[in-house]
Amino acid sequence: MDISILLVYGEGGHHDQAMRLMKQMQSLDPKLDFIHITDTETMKSDSIKNIYTVMPIRHKxxxxxxxxxxxAYLKAVSLTIKLVRQYKPRAVIGFGPGICIPVFMVCKVLGVKKRIFFEDWCRFTSKSLSGKACSPFSTKFFVQNESLKELYRDAEFAGRL
Incomplete structure (x- = not known):
């Protein structure tokens, strides 16, 4: 039986980090099944079989x-409820954009045991909006720059993805 993991990301660097982590995890355990939630249409790919697109929560x-x-928020909540019921994921892993916020909230309420958030790698001296909002709903919170450990008490340094 495959282990399902929700992977939540946006475009650009968020997408790149998510793909690198996914490849590393799949090389360790090929039975991992990733369900992708993204807020951009450009992420559609033949190599990704389970990808769901939602509207961006906000435009920068x-x-x-x-x-x-x-x-956008209500549609993301509705989709997340559907995906959690359908796939019964063991974990959700988020990379930065606003779409992570409703997904992490719903996953906590619906009992997804592992909720892992990676703060944006371009952050050095300030918290992101998504990081602030997802921190209370995360079981693991990683920063990619050591300077952020001072801002997030329970964060772990992950290095760069």
Missing amino acids: NESFNPLAFVN
């Missing part, structure tokens, strides 16, 4: 739109 370069935020 646009002004805040409360209606769009609530709509």
Whole structure:
């Protein structure tokens, strides 16, 4: 029986980190089955069989739109409930973007035992919005720059992915 893991990421560096970690984990255990949740259409790939796309929770370069935020958030919650019930994941691993927030909250409520968050590797002196929000819902919280260990009390240094 395969072990399901939810992998949550956005575009760019978040995607690259997620793919590197996934390949490392699959080389150790080929029975791992990754279910991908991403907030960008460009991540569709023939090599990834279980990929689900949701609307971005917020757009960095646009002004805040409360209606769009609530709509995206509720759709992410609904999708996460469906995926947790369908795949019964043993863990959720998140990489930075706002989409991690509703996914981590739902996974905690629905009893996903391991909730692992990686703070963005470009952070050195400040917390990200996603890091602040996901920290209370995480069972493991990793930083990729040692300077962030001072900001997150329970964080572990993972090095760069």
